[in-house]
Amino acid sequence: xxxxxxxxxxxxxxxxxxxxxxxxxxxxxxxxxxxxxxxxxxxxxxxxxxxxxxxxxxxxxxxxxxxxxxxxxxxxxxxxxxxxxxxxxxxxxxxxxxxxxxxxxxxxxxxxxxxxxxxxxxxxxxxxxxxxxxxxxxxxxxxxxxxxxxxxxxxxxxxxxxxxxxxxxxxxxxxxxxxxxxxxxxxxxxxxxxxxxxxxxxxxxxxxxxxxxxxxxxxxxxxxxxxxxxxxxxxxxxxxxxxxxxxx
Amino acid sequence: xxxxxxxxxxxxxxxxxxxxxxxxxxxxxxxxxxxxxxxxxxxxxxxxxxxxxxxxxxxxxxxxxxxxxxxxxxxxxxxxxxxxxxxxxxxxxxxxxxxxxxxxxxxxxxxxxxxxxxxxxxxxxxxxxxxxxxxxxxxxxxxxxxxxxxxxxxxxxxxxxxxxxxxxxxxxxxxxxxxxxxxxxxxxxxxxxxxxxxxxxxxxxxxxxxxxxxxxxxxxxxxxxxxxxxxxxxxxxxx
Numbered sequence: 215x216x217x218x219x220x221x222x223x224x225x226x227x228x229x230x231x232x233x234x235x236x237x238x239x240x241x242x243x244x245x246x247x248x249x250x251x252x253x254x255x256x257x258x259x260x261x262x263x264x265x266x267x268x269x270x271x272x273x274x275x276x277x278x279x280x281x282x283x284x285x286x287x288x289x290x291x292x293x294x295x296x297x298x299x300x301x302x303x304x305x306x307x308x309x310x311x312x313x314x315x316x317x318x319x320x321x322x323x324x325x326x327x328x329x330x331x332x333x334x335x336x337x338x339x340x341x342x343x344x345x346x347x348x349x350x351x352x353x354x355x356x357x358x359x360x361x362x363x364x365x366x367x368x369x370x371x372x373x374x375x376x377x378x379x380x381x382x383x384x385x386x387x388x389x390x391x392x393x394x395x396x397x398x399x400x401x402x403x404x405x406x407x408x409x410x411x412x413x414x415x416x417x418x419x420x421x422x423x424x425x426x427x428x429x430x431x432x433x434x435x436x437x438x439x440x441x442x443x444x445x446x447x448x449x450x451x452x453x454x455x456x457x458x459x460x461x462x
Numbered sequence: 463x464x465x466x467x468x469x470x471x472x473x474x475x476x477x478x479x480x481x482x483x484x485x486x487x488x489x490x491x492x493x494x495x496x497x498x499x500x501x502x503x504x505x506x507x508x509x510x511x512x513x514x515x516x517x518x519x520x521x522x523x524x525x526x527x528x529x530x531x532x533x534x535x536x537x538x539x540x541x542x543x544x545x546x547x548x549x550x551x552x553x554x555x556x557x558x559x560x561x562x563x564x565x566x567x568x569x570x571x572x573x574x575x576x577x578x579x580x581x582x583x584x585x586x587x588x589x590x591x592x593x594x595x596x597x598x599x600x601x602x603x604x605x606x607x608x609x610x611x612x613x614x615x616x617x618x619x620x621x622x623x624x625x626x627x628x629x630x631x632x633x634x635x636x637x638x639x640x641x642x643x644x645x646x647x648x649x650x651x652x653x654x655x656x657x658x659x660x661x662x663x664x665x666x667x668x669x670x671x672x673x674x675x676x677x678x679x680x681x682x683x684x685x686x687x688x689x690x691x692x693x694x695x696x697x698x699x700x701x
Contacts, residue, residue, distance in 0.1 A: 226512045234509060243501035247494055248598055251555060254490040255591045258551065261482040262584045262591075268475035269580045276588050279569040283589025284596045286568035290561035290632060291597045295604045296624040299613050307609055312498055315601040317556045320625070322529065329528060330521035349506040349513050354521035356502040361526075361533040363495045366553040367488055369537050374484075374546040390691065391684055392578030394649045395542040396567070398683030400640045401657035402676040403559055404633040409661070414630040421634030429642055442572055445564055445635055452631030457623045 226346035234345045235306020235352075244308040247316060285442045289449035294320065304338055309352055317359045330354035413459045417452050424448035476580055480546060483587070487550025494554045528673075535677045542684070545583045551590045555597065560629065564636045565593040571643035649687040656682040 223233030259280070266276050297320040298310050305313070305327070313323045328338050330351040336342035338351070381388040407414050428444035431437065506513040526533075537553065543563065544552055552558045566577075569589030575581040604612060641650050657679045665672050 224509045224511065226510070234505060234511070237505065237509070239504050240501045243497050243504075246497040248602065250490050250494045250497065251594055252598060254486060254551065254554070255594045257486040257490070258483060258547070258587055259591045261479050261486070261547075262587050264482075265475045265479035266584055269472045269584070271581050271584060275573045275575075275581070276584065278573050279585040279588035280592040282569040282572040283565040283592030285592075286565040286589070287561050287593035287596045288600075290557065290564065290628075291593075291600045292604075293624050293628040293632070294557060294561070294597070295600055296616070296621050297628070298601070298605045299609055299616065300621040300625055302605070302609055302613050307606060308501065310609075311601055311605055312501070315556075315597070315605060317494070317498060317554060319557050319560065322532075326525045326529065329524045333521045333524045334517065346511050346513060349502070349509070349511040350517050350521050353502040353506045353513070353518050354525050356499055357518070357522050358525045358529055358533075360495050360499055361530075362536065363491055363553055365533045366537045366549055367491055367495075369534075370488075370541070370546050370549045371484070373538070373541045374480075377541075377546075387688055389578060390649070390687055391542045392545075392582075393576070393644050393646050394653065394683040394687035395539075395680050396563070396577055396640060397644060397646070397649050397653035398656060398680040399539065399543065399559065399563070399676060400633065400637045401653040401683070402660065402679035403629075404637040405654075405657040405661045406675065407630040407633055410630070413627065417627055417630040418634035421631050422638045423634075425635035425638040426642075429639065438572070442568060445568055445632075445639065448635035449628075449631050452634070453624065453627060456627035456631060457620070460623050460626070461619060 224345065226344060226349075228345050229341065229343060231304070231343065231345060231348050232306050235309055235348060237308075240306075240308035244312045247312050251316065282442045286445045289446035293449065293453075304343075305348070305352070313352075313355055313359065317363075318355065323355050323359075326355040326358050327351040413456065416459065417456055420455050421448050421452040424451045472580065476583075479584075483547035483550070487547065491550045491554050531673045535674060539677045539680050542680075543577065544586065545578075547583065548586050548590055551587070551594065555590070555594050557597070560632055561597065562590050562593055564632070564639070565589045567636065567640055567643060571639065576644075646687075648690055648692065649683065652686045652690060653679065653683040656686065 223230060262276055263273060266273060294315060298314045301310050301314055301320065301324065314320045331338050331343065331347050334347050334350055336344070336347040377388065404418060407418055425444055425448045428440055428447055432440035432444065505511065506518065537549065540552065540558060541549060548566070552562050555562060566586040566589045569585045569592070570577060570582050573581070573585055575585045577586070644650065660675055660679050660682070664678065665675055671678065
């Protein structure tokens, strides 16, 4: 489909995005980001394994947590994969892998790219979407993603200090904050879906009911695995319903 | 005596865990940041694309007008949930609210750990490790290797449905799991009421607050859960 020597096909006004978007150098950077995350994962798992025995947490529980996290993310990961595949034509494989698959999220990155293309008087995927527009859009969404990481790098140590001094002065409030924050975040994210359309409204209900049923069955029948798979099952049930509601 | 030395030991080892993860986390994140910028810089400025610095500035300013607030607000919003160690994982891996947080909640409820406790923190870190492993593998395989083939073989409607409806399909279930595993009635009611008020009253009245909606709900949930807490003596005996 694309020429193996992609760089040879570089031409700012060409609309053949894939010719530039699959440059070997980009692939190297993407694989580098994957490798960095993999190394981070290994280092973190080691640090957790070293700390766990001292807080009377058996290593078995760490393994359980790892497995639960892995299983719970199968559904969301496959959903991200589907969305990523849909965007391959726009951005090429390396950019999709690093921007939509990792670091960012499909919604934020596509919006950023489309805003950036707009400043060049172009729209994503249209006749005006040239290699030059792609280069600027990719640059803008990468810089935006970099700002997120930069803010995290700067703010995390400060927040940690603040949290520590708060924990000393008022331990009860520190015990309450994560619970309240988590409930707040997911209430907000869920309720924001409700007014989008009737289908969204119904799907939130279906997904919630499926989870309720899975958790009830897991408890009633003492099937612990069901608790771990509940999220994946609920997503599948809701998405299958979505397919029929959407095409009906 | 032995009990206090045990808890001192626990505090010291969590302290070490914090130090290690802060160091590993910030170094790996800085590397990820550099690598993620190297590619687009090469494409824009070293591939004959005739991109000028001002084109990039204008595009970035336009993006910042929409997302600039979130650069600061999102780390603030998720810090109390993730804790410092997981912050460096989450903001590099991405897909925080739709993948990493749900994974952390599932893992904490699988071993009956509360968020914000030492066990809860370690469980969340391990859950994100598990989620990252699955995510890296599935992306490399299904997008990196098989992507160009799959793009022609998956029906367009299936991709469209996944794109349109993944969030409602996920969020309903995650909220229920979250409520069930927290077992905290008052904060639950406070959070749902705050979310309803912000989404259906505050944002329609002042659309400029839209970008802050989640953060507003999180702050309101924390403040009002504290103000309206059950004022009995057993308040802090959770852990």
